Amino acid sequence: MFIPGWRDELSEITALKAARDAAIAERDALAADAARYRFLRSRDLETIDRGGVFAGLTPKNVVLNGEDLDREVDAAICAASKESRADGGGNV
Known part of the structure; x- marks a missing residue:
């Protein structure tokens, strides 16, 4: 028949499946980024002495975690965004 x-x-179904797959891949990538950040955010401040992965701030040479890390990352994102706009770019 x-x-x-x-x-x-069929073309619409194929396009919808491709869009769904792309959204799933983006969700998974964002979840991985969030997990990495949560890992860094929860690191002990003594990690630098014991070795391992940590987040730090230069030139102050301090290890950051928790709300201090959030604050410094937000400030760096804001500064990079302002720099990008000043240079005529649109991306951070």
Whole structure:
């Protein structure tokens, strides 16, 4: 049995599946980024002495975590955004 327009519907279904797959991949990438940040945010300030991965601030040479890390990351993002706009760019 031939159904008029089935090819259009198949194309739409294929496009919707591709969009769904792209959204799932983006969600997974964002979740991985969030997990990495949570890991850094929860690091003990003594990590630098014991070795391992940590977040720090230069030239002050201090290890950051928790709300201090959030504050410094937010400030760096804001500064980079302002720099980008000043240079005529649109991305951070």
